[in-house]
Amino acid sequence: AQKITQTQPGMFVQEKEAVTLDCTYDTSDPSYGLFWYKQPSSGEMIFLIYQGSYDQQNATEGRYSLNFQKARKSANLVISASQLGDSAMYFCAMRPFYTGRRALTFGSGTRLQVQP
């Protein structure tokens, strides 16, 4: 079974600053994927970034990067140059590649508020 832990229920950041959202995970699967999703107040789930467990380099997508530390089982999301539109809930999720229930397991989320 997989477990995702997001220990920051809420975060504040000033506009244009960088922010790190924490995510730790637990799994016995040797191969897995880690995902971050954004959920604005409108409710939809928006995919942000993906990291595979065998990827050597940290994933980046525009202003989003994933700080992947496999030995520590952490997959923190870094948002650079925060914008007001980044205010939302952020969910970390994971999925094993080949074993067990191959659907996403989500954390409880972090609510990010960007202040002008």
Add this chain to the structure above:
Amino acid sequence: NAGVTQTPKFQVLKTGQSMTLQCAQDMNHNSMYWYRQDPGMGLRLIYYSASEGTTDKGEVPNGYNVSRLNKREFSLRLESAAPSQTSVYFCASSAATSGGDNEQFFGPGTRLTVL
């Protein structure tokens, strides 16, 4: 290309009533999923379908049934709704359940209230 669509967007039921939530995707994906999201929580898997003709239970399947009608459509049925099933329901699809970078694409959600 609409992606993943869900109907209805909102629904209010009385305890004991039944209803079916509809989901369709036009991305030719093999795998489809139903999740529920309760206030202040992440999404939890109810059922999923790895491919047409197969369905499997997720983390919270009690009180629900599903049908993978064809490759495009995956419906979720509540036979006798209970207040504990008040939630937002998301349908999702992905190219496959195995392997790596198989992003799940989500529908807009159905907000269900059971009185």
